[in-house]
Amino acid sequence: xxxxxxxxxxxxxxxxxxxxxxxxxxxxxxxxxxxxxxxxxxxxxxxxxxxxxxxxxxxxxxxxxxxxxxxxxxxxxxxxxxxxxxxxxxxxxxxxxxxxxxxxxxxxxxxxxxxxxxxxxxxxxxxxxxxxxxxxxxxxxxxxxxxxxxxxxxxxxxxxxxxxxxxxxxxxxxxxxxxxxxxxxxxxxxxxxxxxxxxxxxxxxxxxxxxxxxxxxxxxxxxxxxxxxxx
Amino acid sequence: xxxxxxxxxxxxxxxxxxxxxxxxxxxxxxxxxxxxxxxxxxxxxxxxxxxxxxxxxxxxxxxxxxxxxxxxxxxxxxxxxxxxxxxxxxxxxxxxxxxxxxxxxxxxxxxxxxxxxxxxxxxxxxxxxxxxxxxxxxxxxxxxxxxxxxxxxxxxxxxxxxxxxxxxxxxxxxxxxxxxxxxxxxxxxxxxxxxxxxxxxxxxxxxxxxxxxxxxxxxxxxxxxxxxxxx
DNA sequence: AGTGAATTACTCTGATTAGAGTATTAGTGT
DNA sequence: ACACTAATACTCTAATCAGAGTAATTCACT
Numbered sequence: 427x428x429x430x431x432x433x434x435x436x437x438x439x440x441x442x443x444x445x446x447x448x449x450x451x452x453x454x455x456x457x458x459x460x461x462x463x464x465x466x467x468x469x470x471x472x473x474x475x476x477x478x479x480x481x482x483x484x485x486x487x488x489x490x491x492x493x494x495x496x497x498x499x500x501x502x503x504x505x506x507x508x509x510x511x512x513x514x515x516x517x518x519x520x521x522x523x524x525x526x527x528x529x530x531x532x533x534x535x536x537x538x539x540x541x542x543x544x545x546x547x548x549x550x551x552x553x554x555x556x557x558x559x560x561x562x563x564x565x566x567x568x569x570x571x572x573x574x575x576x577x578x579x580x581x582x583x584x585x586x587x588x589x590x591x592x593x594x595x596x597x598x599x600x601x602x603x604x605x606x607x608x609x610x611x612x613x614x615x616x617x618x619x620x621x622x623x624x625x626x627x628x629x630x631x632x633x634x635x636x637x638x639x640x641x642x643x644x645x646x647x648x649x650x651x652x653x654x655x656x657x
Numbered sequence: 658x659x660x661x662x663x664x665x666x667x668x669x670x671x672x673x674x675x676x677x678x679x680x681x682x683x684x685x686x687x688x689x690x691x692x693x694x695x696x697x698x699x700x701x702x703x704x705x706x707x708x709x710x711x712x713x714x715x716x717x718x719x720x721x722x723x724x725x726x727x728x729x730x731x732x733x734x735x736x737x738x739x740x741x742x743x744x745x746x747x748x749x750x751x752x753x754x755x756x757x758x759x760x761x762x763x764x765x766x767x768x769x770x771x772x773x774x775x776x777x778x779x780x781x782x783x784x785x786x787x788x789x790x791x792x793x794x795x796x797x798x799x800x801x802x803x804x805x806x807x808x809x810x811x812x813x814x815x816x817x818x819x820x821x822x823x824x825x826x827x828x829x830x831x832x833x834x835x836x837x838x839x840x841x842x843x844x845x846x847x848x849x850x851x852x853x854x855x856x857x858x859x860x861x862x863x864x865x866x867x868x869x870x871x872x873x874x875x876x877x878x879x880x881x882x883x884x885x886x887x888x
Numbered sequence: 889a890g891t892g893a894a895t896t897a898c899t900c901t902g903a904t905t906a907g908a909g910t911a912t913t914a915g916t917g918t
Numbered sequence: 919a920c921a922c923t924a925a926t927a928c929t930c931t932a933a934t935c936a937g938a939g940t941a942a943t944t945c946a947c948t
Contacts, residue, residue, distance in 0.1 A: 432934085433933095434934075434935080435762060438769060439765070442769045446861065447861055450897080451898075452897045453897095463768050463769075466764045466765050467760060467768065468760050470935080470936060471897090471937080471938095472900085472934095472935060472936050472937060472938090473936070475898070476935070477934090480934085500898085501896090501897065502898095515773065518766060518769055518770075518772060519777075519781055521762050521765065522763075522770070522773075522778060522782060522785060523780075523781035523782075523784040523788075524784070525789050525792060525823075525826075526761075526763070528759075528761055528762065529666070529698065529699050530822075531666060531759065532752065532753075532757070532818065533697045533815045533818055533819060534666040534669065534670070534815075535753045536697070536753075536815040537670075537694050537697040537814075538669060538670060538749055539749075539811070540811060540812070541673040541676060542749055542750065546750075550750055550753040551754075553754040554754050554756060557754075557755060558756050561756060578847065579842060579844055580771060580843065580845065581771070581844065583768075583770065584764045584765075587763065587767055587829055588764060590825050590829040591761075591822060591826070593825065594821050595756075598817070602814070611811065612809045612810040612811065613810055616809065630677065664903095664904085665904075665905080682928075683928070699905095699906095701906060701907065702906090702907080702908095702928070702929090703905065703906055703907060703908090703930085703931095704904080704906070705928095706928070706929075707904070708904090711904085731927080731928085732928090733928095
């Protein structure tokens with residue numbers, strides 16, 4: 427059975443726009459761009475048209491009329507249905523009211539970090555920090571500008587959120603870097619030792635057992651199949 | 658032409674594990690679960706097997722042997738190739754060194770916020786705040802526990818990052834809520850007025866023009882087709 | 889009046905992904 | 919010895935997405 431609604435937030439954007447007034451897909455896309463919503467909601471034509479089709483199939487929107495000017499492609503104007511309105515309110519409510527599990531790429535990268543040598547990672551994090559700062563500057567510059575132009579914060583609040591996240595990431599990376607550099611980060615010694623052994627041409631097994639020896643309690647944790655889940 | 662590498666971070670996780678030692682897909686999945694990496698990298702069987710296939714097609718990993726015990730399904734053990742190693746190092750380097758554009762759901766929701774009435778949004782944000790705090794407590798509890806068990810921070814740093822982001826979001830939502838409640842948030846007056854007019858049964862056009870009248874500079878910004886892009 | 893760039897408005901194809909479904913074996917209790 | 923649950927190890931299908939491609943029209947400029 428088809429799910430009650432699509433999962434792509436672009437579909438929610440479509441619903442909110444059609445809630446304002448009927449539009450055709452292309453107008454939806456230009457409106458989203460005008461309002462800079464495509465910076466917060468991934469927009470591309472392929473997805474837009476398939477999302478519109480999927481909304482229609484589920485009865486959340488309806489084709490109102492199909493017009494054509496000259497020999498241009500047809501424009502199909504869509505309206506939101508009552509179910510569509512309800513769904514939009516529900517969905518947006520959920521997104522605002524309930525934190526969703528997300529998988530940021532940097533989180534994935536951090537979780538795999540030990541696959542690169544420490545000094546390498548330090549260099550990369552320095553690079554990241556630089557870029558994060560540049561992005562932060564750029565973003566806050568944009569915000570000041572739009573504020574000066576008289577756009578109420580209401581219509582750009584999502585950018586403030588983005589900046590807040592960036593700021594938090596900057597702080598995090600700064601702290602991490604400091605600890606990696608100073609060597610106070612818990613685990614760097616083991617990490618360095620591992621690459622030392624690898625450089626010395628030891629086999630995976632030799633490295634494993636040497637580390638197991640030199641860092642007993644850690645190794646115990648790493649090799650036990652099931653950590654106690656509590657409860 | 659096929660891209661140099663898959664885009665799913667799960668594929669990177671596969672590469673790093675095969676970089677440690679050869680494994681079969683199912684073992685990859687259990688290892689990721691054991692190490693709690695599936696909390697940072699979305700893992701499901703369908704994706705895992707197709708990602709493995711895709712890595713093989715691109716020559717980043719190779720099937721080493723196919724064994725079978727009794728009548729159980731075959732286990733295909735894969736090894737990483739030299740190209741695979743290089744790609745892994747490159748890819749992980751990029752993820753660590755370069756901030757990626759992401760589209761968090763909450764950012765999307767914020768950008769569509771005016772589609773719900775103010776008081777509604779306030780209630781929802783209160784709910785979110787509560788849940789965020791609960792998650793934060795839970796997460797930092799887990800971290801303290803694993804620290805006590807002797808796991809070096811190195812192997813759980815991604816969770817610290819997640820917590821840092823959560824903390825930032827908590828602060829952001831707190832501030833936003835305070836401003837919405839006190840009415841000092843730039844744009845709330847217009848926002849409230851809009852729903853007032855809607856409740857009074859005005860048409861979309863009437864609302865538009867009334868708001869245009871009462872909030873001149875804002876409306877100008879909203880209706881101009883092309884904001885000056887500078888340059 | 890003719891050229892080229894930009895805009896309008898989609899369509900198509902190939903990847904990717906999610907999630908349920910399948911089939912065998914091992915372990916646990918009665 | 920039998921049933922039941924968990925674990926092992928994938929397979930399949932439908933949905934979704936991304937990005938390039940297409941084709942007509944308008945506008946700016948010479």
